[in-house]
Each structure stands twice: as structure tokens, then as C-alpha cells.
Amino acid sequence: MNVVLWIIAILLGGAFVAAGLMKMLQPKEKLIETGLGWTEGFSPNAIKAIGALDFLAGLGLILPALFGIAEILVPLAAVGIVLLMIGAVVVHGRRRETPMVIANLVLLVLAAVVAWGRFGPYSF
Template sequence: MNVVLWIVAGVLAAVFLGSGLSKLAQPRKKIVDSGMGWAEDFSDGAVKAIGALEVLGALGLILPAVFDVAPVLVPIAAVGLALVMAGAAVVHARRKETPMVVANLVLLALAVFVAWGRFGPYAF
């Protein structure tokens, strides 16, 4: 199960690192034009903040455990990312973007799985 948790955490970290960096690197207008219409409902600062949270969460899923420095941060990062995905699911549901809601719920479930495993029976 430890290997499964590492794989899931690695996949989540890759997804959130890519997503977060794209939000940080691109202007909001370009994000909206690329098909992420939700960004038009948020300010530039809010989109950058979401990107920063995703990057920090991605790093928090991996680095504390790899370097064995405060590994309790791994499940805390997973909970944080689950909260981000819960908020994203609400935003997409209000916009009636069903496929995005499903994607958000899948990522939320994976983050909760990592949090459960790392807080619970498979803690570091």
C-alpha cells in the first residue's frame, strides 16, 4: 500500500505542479482563452493565488517525505489540495461544466486517499 500511496501522490504532484505553474506563468486572459472559462469569474490575483496553492501542495506531497523533514506535511498538503478541488468542483458545478466537476471529484478523492493513508495506517 505504501507504493500505491507514493504513486498516487506522485501523479497528484505532477498534475498540480503543471496546473499551478500554468496559472502562475500565464496572464488570466490567456488562461480564459485556452478554455478555462472559470478564470473570467476571478481576479488576476485570485488565479495566481490558486496557482501558488497548487504548486505548494504539489511540493508538499513529495518533498517532506523524500527529505524526511516534517513528513506530517504530506497529508496536510493532501488535505489542502482536497479543499482546493472541493472549491473547484463547486465553481464548475455553478457554471454547469459537468466534465470538469467529475475531474475535480476524482482529484479530490485521490487527495483524500493520500491524506487517509499518510495520516492513518501508512504514516511515515
């Protein structure tokens, strides 16, 4: 199970680092053009803040465990992703973007598995 948790954490971490960088580095207009229609309802600073949270959560899933420093941050980052995905489900649900809601729920469940495993029976 430890290997499964590592695989999930690495995949989630990479995805959230990439998504966070995209939201932080691209202007709002470019994000809208690339299919992130939800950004229309948010200010550029709010989008960058969401991107920063994505980026930090992604790093938090991998780096503490990789370096063996403050490993409690791994499950805390996973809980942060669960909270981010709850917000994403609400936003996409209001916009009736069912495929995005499903994707967010999958990410939520994966992050919850990491949080459960690293807080519980498979902690570092």
C-alpha cells in the first residue's frame, strides 16, 4: 500500500504543480481561451491565488516525504487538495460542467486516500 500511496502522491503532485504554474503564469484571457471558462467569474488575483494553492499543495505531496523533513505536511497537503476540490466541484457544478465535476471528484477521492493513508496506517 505504501507504493500505491507514493504513486498517487507523485501523480497528484505533478498534476497540481503543473496546474498551479499554468494559473500563476498565464494571463486570465489566455486561460479562458484554453478552455478554463470558470476563470471568467474570478479576478486575475484570485486565479493566481488558486494557482499558488495548487502549486504549494502539489509540492507538499512530494517534497517532505522525498527529503524526510516535516513529513506531516504530506497528509496536510492532501487535505488541502480535498478542500480545493470541494470548491472546484461547487464552481463547476454551478456552471453545469459535469465532466469537470467528475474529474474533480476523482482528484478529491485520490487526495483523500493519500490523507487517510499518511495520517493513518501508512504514515512515515
